[in-house]
Amino acid sequence: MIFLSFESLYGSISLAMLSGGLFLAFYRLVRGPSLPDRVVALDLIATISVAMIAVYAVITEKPILLDVAIVVALIAFLGTVAFARYVEKGVSQ
């Protein structure tokens, strides 16, 4: 029944595009030549996940899911900063 409304139509198209972007970023995560490449790909995956959560909140008419998007964005930032410090200083410090 959710596939009959207008917002489910453009939401489905947006989800398809975001899924393609997720796949490409995952390919870079697997193939990245260096560790900072993988960190950048992981950051992009987290950002696309935030966008997918927002699209899913619109499709299913549940605005409570936007709180999840905020939390995912926060944790992604903390993870990226931790990875950057690990790359710069190593595990010894």
Next chain:
Amino acid sequence: MKEFFAALLMLTGAGFALLAAIGVLRFPDLLSRMHAATKCSAFGVSCVMLAAAVHFAELSVATRAIITITFIFATAPVAAHMIGRAAYFVGVPLWRGTVTDELKGHYDLHTHRLESNAPSTRSRTAPADQEKGGKVSS
């Protein structure tokens, strides 16, 4: 009319996120990949959040969307700067078509401090300087 604006914003945001992923896949260099990933994805996510705010048309949802947009626009440059700085110290090779590297010689590789008036001359050509790879353990 409202749904039309929501659809336009959401498709624009999803398209920009897809462009960011294509850029991350196709660009030849870490810094250019970061340039694609940071700016494009931040704009795409903010467009999708604005689409959600327009679609629900409530004050609480709009507040959450604006909070998320502000947070992403505040944290994405910081995260990109930290990754780029760490990659420069580790010695990730630049693209072979790079014209200039103005940071070369201005970073103390042992104390990780930036010197504004380093004694070394500014080099115009920058083949990837591989010999600064193993010096990060200070």
